[in-house]
Amino acid sequence: MSQKPFLLAAEGLSKSFDGFKAINDLNFYLDEGELRTVIGPNGAGKTTFLDIITGRTQPDEGTLMWDDSKHDLLKLNEYEIYRLGIGRKFQTPTVYNDHSVTENLILSLAGSRGIWHSLFGKITSGQRDRIAEILTTIKLADHAHRKAGVLAHGQKQWLEIGMLLAQEARLLLVDEPAAGMTDEETYRTGELLLSLAGKHTIVVIEHDMTFVRQISQGRKVTVLHQGHVLCEGPVDKVQADERVIEVYLGRKSKAA
Amino acid sequence: MPTQPFTGRVQLPVLIIAAVFLVVVMPTLNAFGIIENFTLNLWGKYLCYGIMAISIDLLWGYTGLLCLGQALFFTLGGYMMGMHLMLMIGKLGQYKSDLPDFMVFLGHTEIPAFWQPFYSFPFAIAMVFLVPGLLAYIFGYLAFRSRIKGVYFSILTQALTYGMALLFFKNDLLMGGNNGFTDFRTLLGADLRTASTQRILYICTAVLMVAVVAGCKWLTNSRFGLIQRAIRDSENRVLFSGYATANFKLFIFVTSAMIAAFAGALYVPQVGIINPSEMTTEKSLEAVVWVALGGRGTLVGPVVGAISVNALKSWATRAYPDLWVLILGGTFVLIVMFMPKGLVGIPSQIQELITKIRRKTPQADPLPPAISSETADP
C-alpha cells in the first residue's frame, strides 16, 4: 500500500523540563486538509507539542518534518516556520493591544515580511478587501478602529483567529479557542472553524467536550497523555476507550 | 474614531511654524544682531541634543529598546568629525607641527596610518556614519541574535559604553586620551571662530533636525512603524507573525546610532571640544531623561525635552550649582512615576483625568485605563 504524503509528521519526539517528561516518544501524523482535534488532561503535553511545532521549544530528540518531508521544522526558527504557512492561535489571546483591530490584521496579512517591504510596500486594494472580509467573518467590523487591548476576551480570541485567516496559513494550530467564551460564542467559534476545514489544515486543542463533539463530527481525535499519544479515532470511539476513561477519571493506569 | 483618545501629537501646522522659526527666523534674527551669537550657539547645541533624543526615542519609545549607549554613538560621530578638524589645524597648533598637539606631546613624529584618510572631509563624513553604524551593527547583531531584550539590553549597552569609554580614556588609542580633541580652527576652509560659520552650522543642525523629524514621522507611520510598536508590546507575537524581529531591531538600532552620530558630528564644531567624558552612561541616561520628560513615543517630545532640560540646566548650574543635580534627579523620578507620557502628554493626561471623573459619577468602575501599559512591557 503506497503511503499518502503527510503534511506534518512527528516521530519519536521527546522533551523534558528539569526531569519532567512533557513530551515522551510522541508520534503524530497529519494529512493535508484534515481538521484534527487533540484532547488530553492537564499536563498531557498539548501546548508543549505546539511549542515544538512552532519553533518555540527545541525537543531533546525526535524528528518533525513538514510537507512530505520537504522541510525539517526542527532546523528552522519561529518566523521561518511561520513563513512555511504554519499559524498559531495562543492559549491566552495574544494580540497587539496597542494597535487597532485593522492594524492587527494588516500585520498578519500574507506577503513579504522583509524590512524593505514594510517601509515601502503599499497595501493593495485587494488586501483592503480581504481585511474587510475577515472583519465580517470574525464579526469585528464595527470595532475595526478600536484598539485591540480594549476588546472583550472572546473578541480577542476571534481577532486572533482572524489574524490566522489573514495569514492564509496552510496549517492552523488553534490552542483552546473556546476558553473563556460563552456557550453562544463557543458555538459560533466551532462554526467558524468548520467553515475553514478543507481550505486549511487545522489542529484544535480543546478541553470542552461539547465543543470537541461539535467540530470533530466523526473526524479523527487524538488523545494525549503524559506526552504520548494514548489513542486516536472518532470521538465516540475515543470516549468509549477504557484507557481514556481511566486517564480522565484518574484511575490507576496500566500504561503508566 | 471617537473612542481614540487625544494622543498628544502636535498638529502639523504647529510643527511647520516651529520648523520655520528654528531654521529661518532664528538665524535671521542673529544676522541682524537681535539674537546674540552665544544664544544661537547654545541653541545649536540644544538641537544636536534634540536629534540625539529623537534617536533614543526611536529605539525606546517606538521599539521598546532602552539603549544606554546612545551617547557613545553621538560621541563616536563627534570623534570622527573631530579627527578631521584636528588635522585641519595643521601647523597652527601649539607645537607648530603637522601633527595634532597631543600626538607631539606623546612623542609621535608621524601621523598614524588610520588618521591619514581623515584629511578628506567626505571620508570623515562617511566615517561619521560608518564607524558608529558598524559598532551598532556588530553589537546589535550579537545582542538581538541571542534575543537579549528589555533590561538586559539596557545593561549590556551600558557595559558596552563603559568599555568604550575606558578605551577612549587611554592615550595609546591615539584619540587624545583624557583631553580628547579641542582647539579646532577651520572646517572646509571656514574659520570656526567667526559668527557666520557658526550661524551656518546652526542652520545645518536645524535643517537636519527638521529632516530627522520628518523622516522618523514617515518611518513610524509606515508598516515598519506598526511592526516596531508591535515588537515593543509583544515581541514574541511578532515573531509568530513571521517577522524576523532581530533584523527589524537591528535596522532600527543601526539607523538610530547613525542619527545620533550625525548629531554628534554637528555638535563638535559648534562646541569646540570632544572628550571621552561625553561618552559615559550617565550622559546616555541624561539624554533618556530628556526623552522621558518631553514624552516618549512621540517625535516632538524628545526635542522639547532636550531643549527644556538643557535650558533649565544652563540656568540652574549657574544659579544653584549645588542643587542642580538634585533638581534633575528629583524631576526625573517624579516624571517617571507620575508623567509617563511626559510634557507632550500632559493634555491627554488631563483629558483622561476629566473622563475618569465624569465616568465616576454615573457608573462605578469602567475599563481600567492602564490596561495597555500594564501588559506592554514583557
Place this chain on the structure above:
Amino acid sequence: MCRFLTQRALQRVSLLLFFNLLLAGSFTWAKAQETPSIREVIAAAVIADSPAEQREIILSLKSRPSPEAISWLEKWREGSIFLYEEDGGPSSAVLLDGEADASGSFATIRLSDASPMLAADGSPIRINPKTVDFADTDSGLRRVMKEVTALAALADPSPEKRIRAIQDSSVGQKSEKLPALEALQAVEKNPKVIRVLGESIAIIRLKSRDRNERIAACRTLGEVKSLAAQDVIKSVLDDAMTAGDQETITAAKKAIAAINAHISAINAVGTVFRGLSLGSVLLVVAIGLAITFGLMGIINMAHGEFIAIGAYTTYIIQNVFAAGLKLSPFGISISIPGMNLESGANLYFAVALPASFIAAALVGLLLERSVIRFLYRRPLESLLATWGISLVLQQLFRLIFGASNVQVSSPDWLSGNWTVNDVVFGWNRVFVIGFAVMIIAATWLVLNKTSLGLLIRAVMQNRNMAACMGVRTERVNMMTFAFGCGLAGLAGAFLSQIGNVGPSLGQNYIVDAFMTVVVGGVGNILGTVISALGIGMADQSLQQYLGNPVIGKILVLGAIILFLQWRPAGIFVTRSRSLD
C-alpha cells in the same frame, strides 16, 4: 652588655670576634679600658678627634654586634646625640632628657653612663637643641656605621631581621661578606634562616674565582629556586658563554630554568588568588543586586549608592569611636561627638558592619515605599527612576561629606602579608575572600532557613499566587528590597577597608555588579557566585598576560557579550511557559 644577647648570639659573637681581629688592625682604644660598654664606645666615637679615629672606634664594634649598637648608631645618624662643651673643658656626648621647658631647653644626660649632666653648682645642665650642635656624621662614617649595623643585624635575635640582614649582605656579591655569613651558617638553627643563608652565600659565590665553586653555586640556587639570583645567574651565563665554558653554561641554564618554572608557578598561584579576591569583591558587591534585581526584577541603578551609604556609615562610626566628626550639609553645621576610645581603631569595624547594614536597609525601605512599589511591573521605568535616585544620593553625599574622598582607616593587621613559598598573600585579600564567604553563607541562611526566606522565595516566584495564599506580599517586597539594600551597605563597609570612600564609590562597581548578576542568571544565588568568581579569574588572568588592566577589562566585557550568545539567560536558566 650581655643583657641584650642570648647564649646563641654570644657564640656567634665570639666567632665574629676572631674574624674581626684579623681585619681591624689597631685596638689602641680598646686596650686602654678593659671592656667598655657599648654606650661608652659610642660616646668615645662621638667626641673622637678625627674622622679616621671615629671610624676606627666604630669598626671596633664589629666584634660585638648587637641590637643596642644598631639603635645607638641609628640615633647618631638621625642627629639625636648632642655635643656639649663644658666651659674650656672637653666636650661630651649627651642626650636630651624629659620635656622641653618654656624656652625649648631640655635636661641632659651623658651618653656614656646615662648619668645627668650637672653644672659645677649641682644644678642640671639644660640645653636647647636649636642652639647646640648635634653629633655630625660624614659619608665615610656612615659607611662604617652601615657595616657595623649590617653585621650586628646578622646577630639579631629575631629571625626575620636576621633574614633581612642576610639578604642585604648578598647584594653586590662582595666576597668579604662571606666569612660572616659562613660563620653564622655554622651556628644557625632556624631552618628558614638556614635556607636564606645558603641562598645568599651561593649568590656571593657566583662571583668566586673558582670555577667549580661557581658551578656549585648555580646548582644550589637552582635547587632553592632563588628569585633574588635570577639576574646574577644570567650574568654568570653570559660570562660563561663568552668564555665558552660548557659545564657552567649547563649549570646556569638549568638553574635559570628551575627559577623560571618557579616564577610561573608563583604567578599562576598569585593570579588565581588575586582572581579569587577580585571575584569575592564582585560577589560582595553583586549579592545585594542578585536579590533586588535577580529575585525581584527591580533594576536598582542606585545600588552603587547603597554601597556608598554603607561606606559612609563606616566612616561615621569610625569617627564616633575616635574624636568625633563635624559635617556641614546645606550650610547647617552638625557636630557628632566622639567617644575617643583608645582601641577604637580596631574595634569600630565590629559596630560598623551591622550599622552599615541597617543604614542602607532603612534607606532602601524608604525608597521601596516611596518609589519602587509603584514600578514592580515596569522594569525599564524602575531603572530610570532609580537612576534619578542615584543622582540625588550622590549629590547628597557630596553636600554632606564633601566632594573629595574621606579617610577610613583599616585595622593594622589588614596591611600585613603572609608569604608561603615566595607567594605573597596579602591579608586584605584574604579578608576579602573570608568576608565574601561569610556574606554568602548569611544570605543563603536567610533565604533558605528562615521564614522570611520562605516568604521571599514564594513571593518572588509568583506574586499573585502568594497574595492569594494570604502572604502579605507588600510587606515581603519591602523586606526583600531592604535586605538587598542592606547587603549593599555591608559591601560598602567592606569596600571602605580596601579602597577609597567618595561620592562616586558606587559608580565604580555598578557595571560590574550588573554584569555579574546577568551572567549568573537572574534569580539564582549560586549562579551569581560562580559568575563573580569566573569574571574575577578571567579579569586577573587577562591582566597577568596582557599586562594592561584596561584592555583586560574590555576583553572581559566582550567575553561576557559572547558568553550571552551561548547562554542568553545566564549560567542558570529559569524557564517559564508564558509567551512573554
